[in-house]
Amino acid sequence: MLWICRVAVFSLILGSVAAPVRAEDTFPNARKPSDDVELKYWLENMSLYHHYTLDEMQRATGLPKSEIKAALKRFELQERLTPERKPGDVLTVKPYPGGRHPRIGFLEGAIDPQRETKISVFAPWDPTSYVVLDLPEAIWSNLGLTYLAHTHVPTIWTKQNLELDPLEWSRHQNGNLSLSRTLPNGIAFGTQVVPRTDSVLMEMWLKNGTDKPLSKLRVQNCAMLKKMDGFTQQDNENKLFRAPYAACRSVKGNHWVIMAWTPCFKAWGNTKCPCLHSDPIFPDCPPGETRRVRGWFSFYTGTDIEGELKRIDASGWQTASLKQQD
Secondary structure, eight states, rough: TTTTTOOHHHHHHHHHOOOOOHHHHTTTTTTOOOHHHHHHHHHHHHIISSOOHHHHHHHHHHHHHHHOOOOHHHOOTOOOOOOOTTTTTTOEEEEOOOOOSSSSOOGGGSSSSOOEEEEEEEEEEEEEEEEEEEEEEEETTEEEEEESSSSSOOOTTTTGTTTOOOOEEEEEETTTTTEEETHHHOOOOEEEEEOOSSOEEEHHHHESSSOBBBOEEEEEEEEEEEEEOOOSSSSSSTEETTTTTEEEEEETTTEEEEEEEEEEEEEETTTTEEEEEEEEOOBBBOTTTTTEEEEEEEEEESSHHHHHHHHHHHTTTTTTTOOOOO
């Protein structure tokens, strides 16, 4: 994989003489940037947007702290502030860097969370607050648990002692993100993310590359609220579930987080995480065919949540055509 490289090479890139640190020994979930361009991107992501500590940066990259410090200085990131979002700008959406667990609680249900399915969507009223979307967290089929973005319960692959290669989001010039994966049995799936000024539109697809029909294709998509100031209450008293919509109200009552997927199997929330779910289900999929589901995510400032859900419904997001990648 491109993200795997030798520490000795990075020591030359960063001009550091620190002893090599092997990520596979010390930080098993670390992703080493493949080159200077990727190193700068991820350090900007972690320092300017997610406000990571050095420890978190090290857990995310596996690099020695001395090399991280040197790179932050070389790229002049220590002097920079988070870019200001101006009126009319699209919502800020970034791939989640890993190195920081996206949940407050129920950590035993998400051991070693993989970053490749996760994105951060930042609140327009507070650039330090963000929701981590896991797209997908899990996929079930008639074959069993077909995909899981962390370690918790056995999948059809762990039962066969098969490990899935780590992936990364593709970052497109128009601001879109996309990710696709092909599983060992030929099933392929992917997600497209399109940030807009008032929302994030999403589409998930699944192609049946096996020789038998697939059914019971339920997906678990999670919106984790750990880093949303005012939304971390560990119960469902501040949440509204009206499929396909799942929404969470801030403590002050004037801000909302809203997620929806269609066709929707279930809208719910895990109180311990805390999180929102609007879990879609793919129609049954014959061999060689592809099925799609659509998603919506947005923030709302106001108190008329019923009116806002009606407005979202009338926007036509469930059938809107997503922009092609640049």
